[in-house]
Amino acid sequence: MGSEVRNKKCCQVVLKKTAVHHFSMEIDSGECVALAGPNGAGKSTLIKLIADMMNPDIGEVLLNGKKISKMKKEIGYLPQYPNFFPWMTAKETLTFMGQLSGIRKDKLVGAIPEVVSKVGLSGEENSKVGTFSGGMKQRLGIAQALLHKPSLILMDEPVSSLDPIGRREVLNIINEIKEETTVLLSTHILSDAEEVCERFVIIKNGEKMEDTTMMELLRKNNKNKLHFKITENGKCWERKIEKLDYVKGVELSGNSVKVEVNDVGLNKNMLLEHALENNVNLVKFEIDNESLEEIFLKLVVEK
Amino acid sequence: MNQFTVLARKELVQMVREMKVVWLPIVFILLGITQPIMNYYLPSILEMLGGGQGISIDLSLVTQTGGEVLASTLGSQFDQLGVIIIIVSMMGIVQSDKANGMLAFILTRPVRVSSYIGGKIFSHYLFIACSVTFGYIASYLYTYILFTEVPLTDLIVAFLFYLLWVLFIVSFTTMMSTIFNSQGIIALISIVFLLGCRVIVGLNPILDHINPASMSTYAMEILISGTWSVNVIWNIMITLILSALAINVSNIWITGKKYRVN
Numbered sequence: 001m002g003s004e005v006r007n008k009k010c011c012q013v014v015l016k017k018t019a020v021h022h023f024s025m026e027i028d029s030g031e032c033v034a035l036a037g038p039n040g041a042g043k044s045t046l047i048k049l050i051a052d053m054m055n056p057d058i059g060e061v062l063l064n065g066k067k068i069s070k071m072k073k074e075i076g077y078l079p080q081y082p083n084f085f086p087w088m089t090a091k092e093t094l095t096f097m098g099q100l101s102g103i104r105k106d107k108l109v110g111a112i113p114e115v116v117s118k119v120g121l122s123g124e125e126n127s128k129v130g131t132f133s134g135g136m137k138q139r140l141g142i143a144q145a146l147l148h149k150p151s152l153i154l155m156d157e158p159v160s161s162l163d164p165i166g167r168r169e170v171l172n173i174i175n176e177i178k179e180e181t182t183v184l185l186s187t188h189i190l191s192d193a194e195e196v197c198e199r200f201v202i203i204k205n206g207e208k209m210e211d212t213t214m215m216e217l218l219r220k221n222n223k224n225k226l227h228f229k230i231t232e233n234g235k236c237w238e239r240k241i242e243k244l245d246y247v248k249g250v251e252l253s254g255n256s257v258k259v260e261v262n263d264v265g266l267n268k269n270m271l272l273e274h275a276l277e278n279n280v281n282l283v284k285f286e287i288d289n290e291s292l293e294e295i296f297l298k299l300v301v302e303k
Numbered sequence: 304m305n306q307f308t309v310l311a312r313k314e315l316v317q318m319v320r321e322m323k324v325v326w327l328p329i330v331f332i333l334l335g336i337t338q339p340i341m342n343y344y345l346p347s348i349l350e351m352l353g354g355g356q357g358i359s360i361d362l363s364l365v366t367q368t369g370g371e372v373l374a375s376t377l378g379s380q381f382d383q384l385g386v387i388i389i390i391v392s393m394m395g396i397v398q399s400d401k402a403n404g405m406l407a408f409i410l411t412r413p414v415r416v417s418s419y420i421g422g423k424i425f426s427h428y429l430f431i432a433c434s435v436t437f438g439y440i441a442s443y444l445y446t447y448i449l450f451t452e453v454p455l456t457d458l459i460v461a462f463l464f465y466l467l468w469v470l471f472i473v474s475f476t477t478m479m480s481t482i483f484n485s486q487g488i489i490a491l492i493s494i495v496f497l498l499g500c501r502v503i504v505g506l507n508p509i510l511d512h513i514n515p516a517s518m519s520t521y522a523m524e525i526l527i528s529g530t531w532s533v534n535v536i537w538n539i540m541i542t543l544i545l546s547a548l549a550i551n552v553s554n555i556w557i558t559g560k561k562y563r564v565n
Contacts, residue, residue: 072413087320099309100412
């Protein structure tokens, strides 16, 4: 298993567990990596292994070449459902967490207002955590992960449980913090990951399916498809184009026709002309790029 | 400030916020004054009830010394209801942290498991010992007013012995709370085991030597007769060792990450 060590810039993970098999990946410092996969793929398990909350059966997690259990000061961890002591105020929670990380109290006095304003919780420092909404708890979770200025931040589903507004806010915060540190986040919603991360690691059943960038993923899955939307009267047209030699396949669903051709650049005008000749009432015409979501589905469902 | 103090202080603050710091001492004070009051009024109650039916009460048989009354406070109040209350009040000591994920969360920080367990045991033992002390003092005050006084050294030595038994109760319950995930199971096993320990004292001399509950009977012995056997050193050692063992099991259990986060 995993001797895929190429360079040891920041982190390197070589793991095996029942929920995660033969998983090996490296993260360079400064990267923002999304761990994507369906529910139960082993994302959380992997994050917990990296955060040293579980021990891998085989393999090890290294940060800057050292065992993760010796590098806990360098990790900021945001759990899937951040749960704090409801009887503590936000400020007390951050003081408690900061002191556990070994930060001196006089330093915390300056550091806490800084992170609190960064995550947008200013004015709520002295409210009890028990009164916080899910989004506020998530932000407090991010604040405690940032407090000790770790070199690696692990986020387990940071936006999955939030409403669109909270999701927007948290994504903006992540966008800000990824400038300063290395971020590894897990998600099952690729469009969220797309906004903040350059690199995607797609896992399913604990195995790595794909480790790629967004551009590459889109390029690889570009299928030379044209998408027509037509009205009822052109319904027999799709039988005609099936016989054309540059058409590889036709998919019809309702009023939309998806045509797979040999070469989009060459064939799209030919196909358009053909449609006009046949008096097809076109409503919409586009070059069909599969969305990340579709590619993701295909990757995790079909393989 | 190191992690141990941070965690221990957090526990103490939590007890204050959750009002535990109010109700547990009150419960022990009530338990403490029950025995002297009951013993004092029992003869007159019996006389009142039994008088009409021709039962005579020999008052010389019922008259007790202060030491005897205080001993029965330990033996029949603190060792029964008291132990159950201690267990119930701290059965979630580690379990609740496991259930809401705080334990795993705390351990993603550079915190040694021994600091975590140490902070828990220290703060809870300190608090429970204080509560029991309040109950003991209250019991003594009533005993002193209603019966006779007890020599101060006997009073203190007996109570120090008793606190060792409390230490074992705290350590054992913490161990159960670490190992099991259901509060019911934790409470059940702890209550059955610890009350069981207390009940079997006196059945077998060899068993008594390794039984931490013997500390409670030594304490009673001092209060009643003012003397104690040399065997007590042996029992002090055993109780300390067993408590350390229970704490160590909790430590190893968490370090090995055998706990399951629900």
